[in-house]
Amino acid sequence: MRMIDWKEGMHSWALAGLMAVAGAGGLLGTGPAQAQSAPAVRGLPDFTELVEQVGPSVVNIRTTEKVSSRPALNGMDEDMLEFFRRFGVPVPNIPRQQGPQRPQPEEQPRGVGSGFILTPDGYVMTNAHVVEGADEVIVTLTDKREFKAKIVGADKRTDVAVVKIDATGLPAVKVGDVSRLKAGEWVMAIGSPFGLENTVTAGIVSAKQRDTGDYLPFIQTDVAINPGNSGGPLINMRGEVVGINSQIYSRSGGFMGISFAIPIDEAIRVSEQLRTVGRVSRGRIGVQIESVSKDVAESIGLGKSQGALVRGVEAGSPAEKAGIEAGDIITRYDGKAVEKVSDLPRLVGNTKPGTKTSITVFRRGASRDLSITIAEVEPEEKAVAKAAEQESKGKSSSAAQQIGLVVAELTAAQEKELKVKGGVRVVTAADAAARAGLRTDDVIVALANTEIRNLKDFEAALAKADKAKPINVLFRRGEWAQYTLIRPAR
Structure with a gap:
């Protein structure tokens, strides 16, 4: 689980106590006035059916890496040699084994994460940081079957990875519509925090479109997420996956009430490219940008603080060829409004290189539309x-x-x-x-x-x-x- 530097309970006893006092002595009064003051009571959601429905689609992911073990000196291991060195005891002269001794690679556990079955034929989605640097990836299903997985592709920029296991007829997840997700909506996570498989936690969506990365507007929740939950699904009350649990805000290393999930629509877009060509191709236009302050917006006649202010234009870039100049404010891209500076890298990055599109800039008190051909970000x-x-x-x-x-x-x-x-x-x-x-x-x-x-x-x-x-x-x-x-x- 990634942790970033800037890194719930409902109390029902107050209502119960209030009703008890009113019933015992009538101190709060009786009649219509009392009835009108009583708040509406709603029951808490039951997640049992969701767990039964989605649980079999969630997997545990173990990774290992090969490390070279140093050959023992004089027939002793490193711990014994350290004992002799620390206390100044001469190393016993034990005859060495004949022949060269070469370091033997050993499989060492590297980490534990989570994932979920994307297709019935064995494609599994997880976080890129879960499988990064792994020499072997082992996927365990809820029925305890284990498979060695092949890494199909991983994209560090969005922290999305796809692995493949040799199996068919698997229970795949249903993909939800992130645009329908609302703040305050109940959601559930299933994963392997600290290696505890099939752990279920629940909470609500705290916010959407949370800016913590160049290419992703994260879903913020208060669902308990801890190391090992990485790559597991965030599930709505319809049993659909709406995100991949990826980061937590923490000063202690553990859950502190704020976690972040990659929106599933963004993750699916990345996974499709990973499955097709093994890497993600992104667009670029070659500009350096910053936010537009309120004072600047008012002084130049833009009205409100919006768009991306162009600080510099790369020589020979698509932006230069399109006629974009330093000082321009990009307000629209491909017909979509650029409300804040972080919108532009996402919109451009999601455009297929070679695409010809339109871009609107605000320059010296007037807007003008320019045509631009998108280049590709270097791998x-x-x-x-x-x-x-x-x-x-x-x-x-x-x-x-x-x-x-x-x-x-x-x-x-x-x-x-x-x-x-x-x-x-x-x-x-x-x-x-x-x-x-x-x-x-x-x-x-x-x-x-x-x-x-x-x-x-x-x-x-x-x-x-x-x-x-x-x-x-x-x-x-x-x-x-x-x-x-x-x-x-x-």
């Missing part, structure tokens, strides 16, 4: 590899590290694109450099009043600069040049 593996490659090309002297900078030479193509005659590109900015506002891909063209054409100039200027005083830096971000001061840590 996570490629993005990580690319970042690692950039990092390896970056240079960081001890002086640069002190101010939190890793920089790299500009290529000829980058100089031509940025229309500069030199400079160094920021690979990473942390500590003092980050506090000064520098970030990845900024180009430093001057430092401490010295022109920077390459890494050699940068290192020389930095070596001469007084590190006890603020260092002025002139840098380019896109088409714009600006100054900032890197202040030493105190």
